[in-house]
Amino acid sequence: MRRFDMRLPAVVHLAETGEFHTETQNVSARGVFFYLDRPLSAGTRVEVTLTFPPHITLTDAVRVRFTARVIRVESPLPSLRIGTAAMIEDYEFLRSTGSPDLLSAIQNGWKAN
Numbered sequence: 001m002r003r004f005d006m007r008l009p010a011v012v013h014l015a016e017t018g019e020f021h022t023e024t025q026n027v028s029a030r031g032v033f034f035y036l037d038r039p040l041s042a043g044t045r046v047e048v049t050l051t052f053p054p055h056i057t058l059t060d061a062v063r064v065r066f067t068a069r070v071i072r073v074e075s076p077l078p079s080l081r082i083g084t085a086a087m088i089e090d091y092e093f094l095r096s097t098g099s100p101d102l103l104s105a106i107q108n109g110w111k112a113n
Contacts, residue, residue, distance in 0.1 A: 001028040001031065003026040003033075004026060005026050006027050008022055008052065009021070009050070010022050010048055010050050011048070011049045012034065012048050013046065013049075014040075014044070015045070018037075018108070019072045020036055020104070023028075027050070027108040030088050031085060031086060031087050032050075032088065033073075033083060033084065034048070034084055035081035036084055037081060037085065038052045038082065039083070040082075041070065041073075043069060044069070045067060045068070045069055046068050046069075047065065047067050047068075048066055049063060049064070049084070050063070050065075051063065051064075056061050062093065064092070065091065065094055066089070066090060066091035067088075067091075068086035068089055069086060070085070071085050073088060083108060086099045091106050
C-alpha cells in the first residue's frame, strides 16, 4: 500500500498501561507508523486515534479511531523514541462537525482499498 508521510497528532491507547500522546511518521490505508517512548511486542493490540487536519481533508478536521496490531518495532533513535509499525484491523470515523458527504466518501474509499 502507498504510504503517506504525515506527521499527525495521535493518541495510542494500550489496554494495560493507558494512553500515550505521540505523532505518526506515515500512514497508509492498512497501516500506521508512530513513535513511542517504550517498546511494544509484535502482536500487541493498540487503539489509535488520529485527526486529519483541514489542509488534508480540504474541509473540516476528521477524526478516525482504529484498532491495530503491532507488526514491527524498530531500534530506538538517538532520542530514545521507538518506531512502531502497526497493521490496521478495524476503524471508525468519530463524530465531528465535518460534512457527512465527506465522511461517507472517505469511508467508501478506504473500504475499496
